[in-house]
Amino acid sequence: MKDLFTEGWLKLLKELGSELPSIDLTITCQYEISGAPQGKVRYYIEIENGKVKNAELGKHPSPNCSISTTYKEVSSILQQEKSVAASFMQGNFKIEGEYEKYLFTMNAIRETKEWQNMQQALMPL
Numbered sequence: 001m002k003d004l005f006t007e008g009w010l011k012l013l014k015e016l017g018s019e020l021p022s023i024d025l026t027i028t029c030q031y032e033i034s035g036a037p038q039g040k041v042r043y044y045i046e047i048e049n050g051k052v053k054n055a056e057l058g059k060h061p062s063p064n065c066s067i068s069t070t071y072k073e074v075s076s077i078l079q080q081e082k083s084v085a086a087s088f089m090q091g092n093f094k095i096e097g098e099y100e101k102y103l104f105t106m107n108a109i110r111e112t113k114e115w116q117n118m119q120q121a122l123m124p125l
């Protein structure tokens with residue numbers, strides 16, 4: 001996939017995310033990414049039982065957590081140069097709301113081969 005945070009990218013995220021292993025995790029995450037080629041981008045992801053059920057551009061009316069970061073930071077996470085936890089600890093990945101669920105419970109998904117495959121497929125070329 002060439003361009004991050006486009007309709008096509010979110011569609012791929014939804015497709016691949018629907019194949020993630022089932023775990024006891026339901027969360028809606030609102031993202032705000034600054035410094036993207038198209039400017040500031042807002043999108044959200046709805047995860048139900050560990051699987052991505054929806055991913056759309058725009059604002060969700062009632063997310064469990066809100067994440068703000070930069071395009072550069074997301075790129076380094078997708079390229080597996082940096083972890084979400086490391087970015088958070090360095091202050092480059094801000095999480096408001098249910099940050100413990102996002103950081104710790106979601107690790108069960110992030111550690112799977114399916115998640116790593118999804119990250120690789122979502123990386124910019």
